[in-house]
Amino acid sequence: MKSKNTFSFGTRSEILRNASQTHYVLLIIGGGITGAGISLDASLRGLKTMLVEMQDFAAGTSSRSTKLVHGGLRYLEQMELGLVKEVGREREIVHTNAAHIVIPEKMILPIIEGGSLGKITTSVALTIYDYLAGVKKEEHRRMLSKEETLEKVPLIDEKLLKGGALYYEYKTDDSRLTIEVLKKAHEYGAQAVNYTKVDSFIYNENRQVVGVEVTDMINGQKIKIYADTIVNATGPWVDDLRLFDNSLKGKRIHHTKGVHIVINKKRFPLNHALYFDTGDNRMIFAIPRTDIVYIGTTDTDYKGNFESPDITKKDVQYLLDWVNRLMPSLNLIESDVTSAWAGLRPLIHEDGKAPSELSRKDEIFLSESGLISIAGGKLTGYRTMAKKVLKIVTRRITTATGREFPKCQTRKMRLSGGEFPFYPETAKLIEYADQKYDEAKQTGITPEHFKRLFYRYGMNIDLITEKAFEFYNISKNSENAWLKAEIWYAVDYEMITSIEDFFIRRTGMFFFNVDEIIEKLDETAHCVQEFVSLNDTQINIQKENMKNQISHLSDFKQIS
Ligand SMILES: Cc1cc2nc3c(=O)[nH]c(=O)nc-3n(C[C@H](O)[C@H](O)[C@H](O)COP(=O)(O)OP(=O)(O)OC[C@H]3O[C@@H](n4cnc5c(N)ncnc54)[C@H](O)[C@@H]3O)c2cc1C
DSSP states (O other), rough: OSSSSSSSSHHHHHHHHHHHTTEEEEEEOOSSHHHHHHHHHHHTTTOOEEEEOOSSTTSGGGSSSSOEEOOOTHHHTTTHHHHHHHHHHHHHHHHHHHHTTTTEEEEEEETTTTTTHHHHHHHHHHHHHHHHHTOOOOOOEEOOOOHHHHHHHHTSSSTTTEEEEEEEEEEOHHHHHHHHHHHHHTTOOOEESSEEEEEEEEEEOOOOEEEHHHHHTTOOOOOEEEEEEEEEOOOGHHHHHHHTOOOOOOEEEEEEEHHHHHHEETTTTTOEEEEETTTTTTTTEEEEEEETEEEEEOOOOOOSSSOOOBBBBBHHHHHHHHHHHHSSOOOOOOOEEEEEEEEEEEEEEETTOGGGGGGGOOOEETTSSSSSEEEOSSSTTTTHHHHHHHHHHHHHHHHHOOOOOOOOOOHHHHHHHHTOOOOOOOHHHHHHHHHHHHHHHGGGHHHHHHHHHHHHHGHHHHHHHHHHHHHHHHHOOHHHHHHHHHHHHHHHHHHHOSSHHHIISSHHHHHHOHHHHHHHHHHHHHHHHHTTOOOHHHHHHHHHHHHHHHHHHOOOBBBO
């Protein structure tokens, strides 16, 4: 099927062909949230921008986080007031710009016997947090009695509990947030390709970096791409690229690993998100989402493969132990874990500090070759990180050419799917979703299924609905028509190349609904084969790969 949209699998090769014949103002390496944010900011200021990602978009840390747009309450403890203020205030902006995927979530913070948080310290800390993060009045913290806390989370051990607090965070889907940022950047002229790896840099006679050599990981082709400025936004890989550039001096990245595990709600019937302290001075989230609860995270030093960090039995047991300690009646065991993921934090190394003590602040490294590298930071702070990078980029261009640029435009820029024709308050969103459902229900879709899609695609649901009608009119099979329409959208508007891209990063089903993947694998493979034009051997390899990944989901490594 020929694609009309240009952020699609159908136009991927063409984008790369054009890239080899174009001179860009800005080339970004890394298609996680940091690179995506830079691409959006740059395109809105009119810079000719290209982004290359060696895996799928968001396949690095940006699909492996706790999936919260949050103010980092924990950083208050470390007295990182500036960071709390910055990311805290960003929460509301990110929510307004992408209200379909950044949803307010009430969090319960239980105060427990022997824990590091007392009633008074919690109350004071949350009040400071509300002030620093500029929290809306209706979302200010509320202290809870022991009885009120138990009413909300009856699973907590009554003997341990002293009281609680209720405050707000926002939950998101990190990889969808990344793709929505990229799609909006694309609307404003930025180009981006996945599965395109930077192998080396190209320099001029003054040893200034002027381009990159890349490999198209799908067909092995090598091309050169040239740009005035190159930004290294490769998260955990930042130092690898600095090494290629011969500029790995001074501060380095300290990689720490964070593991999350997923438990079915039938085994862990939690209805309120929890943020609780462990006995080792850390905090853990337990977050309900559809039919599951996910728990995380660990924070340990990591040396090993960056693409798919190992999850060990020790990581899993650590999380289970703290949940079981707070809620002993659960008695969760390793075999209750249905899915899991591990992500790497690209933090800035500080001598003598333990992983959980390292700052989450972002940092920019400027190399003598002109390469700009950015690491650290938070998903939540992607917009302000981009702003800092663009300040350097635009200043350089203005100095060299006198060209002036507009100020940052991202604060009020709704992301793709977030362009609701109203201020996106929760009540209005619910009403709007109902209205959209009314327009779609003749295809036989259930309200629950439609709601899931509405909160995945926001305003872009209209395109999917139109396509679902088209398929439904032919097959009269509602389930099939909607799955096919969703895959069509993912190929034609979100550049998926495989079954894995769809199940892991465009829908999150791999983390949150493995059973549904098993049920829909054949049908999905059929649609991906048709829309991506794959032969039988290619699609069978993809299917086997997906099955393999599912069967290893809860195969945790014995090593410590
Ligand atoms: C366990 C955990 C929990 C977290 N929870 C939260 C949270 O709840 N909220 C929050 O705000 N933040 C959270 N964070 C932080 C947040 O996830 C990260 O700061 C953010 O995702 C980093 O994004 P990035 O784009 O810098 O890196 P990445 O997402 O890793 O992107 C870098 C990309 O560069 C690509 N790349 C590398 N080398 C090359 C090359 N040679 N050529 C082309 N491409 C290349 C990689 O494939 C990768 O996709 C969490 C982090 C972790 C680890």
